[in-house]
Each structure stands twice: as structure tokens, then as C-alpha cells.
Amino acid sequence: MTRMPTRTNFHSSELIRCLADLTLVDAVDPGTAFAEKLGQWIHFADAITLSAVHGEGIAALPKAHSGAHAAHSTVRDAAAAEFERIQTFLINSITRSCSPGQGKAFISLPEPETELPLNPATAYPPYRRFYEAHQRDMESNIQPLRVNVRNAVAKASPALRKLAELDATLEKILRDRETKLLSKVPVLLKKRFEQLFKEHQQKLAETGQADDPAAWMQPGSWLARFCNDMQVLLLAELEFRLQPAMGLIEAFKQDTQ
Numbered sequence: 001m002t003r004m005p006t007r008t009n010f011h012s013s014e015l016i017r018c019l020a021d022l023t024l025v026d027a028v029d030p031g032t033a034f035a036e037k038l039g040q041w042i043h044f045a046d047a048i049t050l051s052a053v054h055g056e057g058i059a060a061l062p063k064a065h066s067g068a069h070a071a072h073s074t075v076r077d078a079a080a081a082e083f084e085r086i087q088t089f090l091i092n093s094i095t096r097s098c099s100p101g102q103g104k105a106f107i108s109l110p111e112p113e114t115e116l117p118l119n120p121a122t123a124y125p126p127y128r129r130f131y132e133a134h135q136r137d138m139e140s141n142i143q144p145l146r147v148n149v150r151n152a153v154a155k156a157s158p159a160l161r162k163l164a165e166l167d168a169t170l171e172k173i174l175r176d177r178e179t180k181l182l183s184k185v186p187v188l189l190k191k192r193f194e195q196l197f198k199e200h201q202q203k204l205a206e207t208g209q210a211d212d213p214a215a216w217m218q219p220g221s222w223l224a225r226f227c228n229d230m231q232v233l234l235l236a237e238l239e240f241r242l243q244p245a246m247g248l249i250e251a252f253k254q255d256t257q
Contacts, residue, residue, distance in 0.1 A: 014236040014239050015236040015237050015239070017236075019185070022192050022233075023191075023195075024189065024191055024192060049169060075156065076152070076156070076249070076253060078152070079148070079149045079152045079248075079252065080249050082148060082149070083149065083246065083249055086145050087242060089141070090137065090141060090142075091235065093105070093106050093107065093134070093137060094134060094238065095231060095235075097109055098227050098230055099231065107130065107134055107137065109227065110129075113213070114213040116211055116213065117211075118197065118213075123193075124194070127186075127193065127230065128186045128187070128189070128190065131189060131233075131234065135182065135183075135185075135237070138237070138238055142242060142245065146167075146171070146244055146248075149245045149249060149252075150164045150168060151164070153249075156252060160251060160252065163248070163251055164248070167244060167248060171244070182237065182241075185233065185237065192229055193226055196225055196226050196229075197222055199222065200221070200222035
């Protein structure tokens with residue numbers, strides 16, 4: 001399995017790039033500093049809380065005694081294994097459900113409407129609900145994962161305990177905003193559905209061919225392309241959601257090394 005790329009900041013995330021590539025959002029100015037945007041997300045009172053948690057700074061805290069590193073490595077490896085298990089499960093769930101013929105899927109891809117002429121206003125909602133079902137699946141698996149990893153990290157050393165507290169505070173401050181933003185992705189995806197269907201109709205008009213719903217899911221056809229785009233977005237969102245837990249594990253590895 002290919003490891004997902006590490007997100008350096010919100011604006012360089014694969015999710016934002018995919019949305020921009022599909023023209024679902026405007027391209028993000030790479031020169032805009034993430035810290036500046038993050039500051040706009042955090043309410044003044046929350047910023048005070050965050051500052052209090054940060055305290056004297058992680059770098060100034062003492063490291064764990066070298067004799068404890070062996071025991072911590074076992075905990076670290078267990079946390080990393082749990083991360084890999086959840087990541088693999090969710091990747092397989094997305095790829096199987098978005099690609100018919102890839103095996104039994106926990107969340108089933110909607111059956112395309114076959115009645116012509118197709119009305120995108122009624123044809124798209126099942127795909128929006130499909131995307132939202134995957135979002136709920138990600139949330140139900142990743143949130144407990146992040147808590148478990150954070151709890152393991154907090155026990156490793158004073159520095160990592162401070163980092164775990166910082167992560168918990170950031171999650172509390174940003175979670176509602178992030179949830180609202182991510183809930184807009186399946187709404188934005190409707191634009192791609194309509195765009196591909198419009199291109200399909202134009203091609204039929206140019207060639208004089210009759211429409212055939214049975215061919216919509218054939219490779220290269222408009223609905224097959226849409227399902228592939230939907231899979232790309234879901235995988236990018238999964239990468240985005242996993243970043244906090246991945247960052248904690250990377251910090252854990254560095255501390256125990």
C-alpha cells in the first residue's frame with residue numbers, strides 16, 4: 001500500500017489540490033501563510049487557552065530518560081500498528097465501494113438512474129449520501145484513533161505530554177470548523193457530476209448517437225469518470241483527516257529515537 005504524503009499545511013493538502021484540479025474551488029494562493037489563516041480560525045478566547053497549554057514551550061521540557069525508551073518503543077509500535085490498520089481499512093473501503101468489481105463493499109455505490117432523460121437534480125443526491133456515508137465512516141474510525149494515539153504519546157515523556165495537550169486543545173478549537181468545511185465537499189461535488197454529464201450530452205449531440213445508460217459505467221464514460229473523481233476526493237480527505245494522528249506518531253518516533 002502506498003503511504004499517503006505528509007501534509008505540510010492546510011493549503012498544500014491533497015484535498016485542496018484535488019478540489020482545485022476539479023475546478024470545484026478556486027486555486028489557493030501558495031504564498032498565503034498557514035499560520036495566518038489558522039489565526040483567523042481561532043477565536044481570541046481560544047487563542048488564550050492555546051497559549052496557556054503551550055506554556056513554556058515543548059522544547060524546554062525535559063526528555064524521557066533513555067532507560068524508558070525501550071518500553072516506550074513498544075507502545076509506539078502498537079500505536080503505529082493501529083494507525084496502519086485503520087488507514088488500510090478505510091482506503092480499502094473507499095476503493096472497493098467506488099470501483100465495482102473490486103470486491104464486497106461496506107458502503108455500496110448507488111445504482112445509476114436509467115430513465116431518460118436524466119435529471120441531475122434527482123440523480124446526484126444518492127452519490128452525495130454515498131460520500132457522506134464515507135465521511136461518517138472516517139469520523140467514527142479516526143477520532144478514536146487520534147484519542148488513543150494521543151493518550152499513548154502523553155505517557156511517553158514530559159515533552160510529548162505537552163504536545164498531546166496541545167493537540168487536544170487544537171482539536172477542541174478547530175473540530176467544529178473543520179467538520180463544517182468538510183461537509184461542503186459532497187455539495188461541491190455536484191458541480192463535477194453536472195459538468196461531466198453536460199460533456200456527455202454534448203458529445204452525443206456532436207456524434208448523433210443515442211444515449212445508453214448501460215454504458216455509463218464503462219471505462220472512460222462520464223459516470224465512471226465521476227466515480228473515479230469521487231474516489232480521489234475521498235482518499236484525499238482521508239489523508240487530511242489522518243494527519244493529526246500521523247503527526248503525533250512521527251513525534252513519538254523521534255522522541256523514542
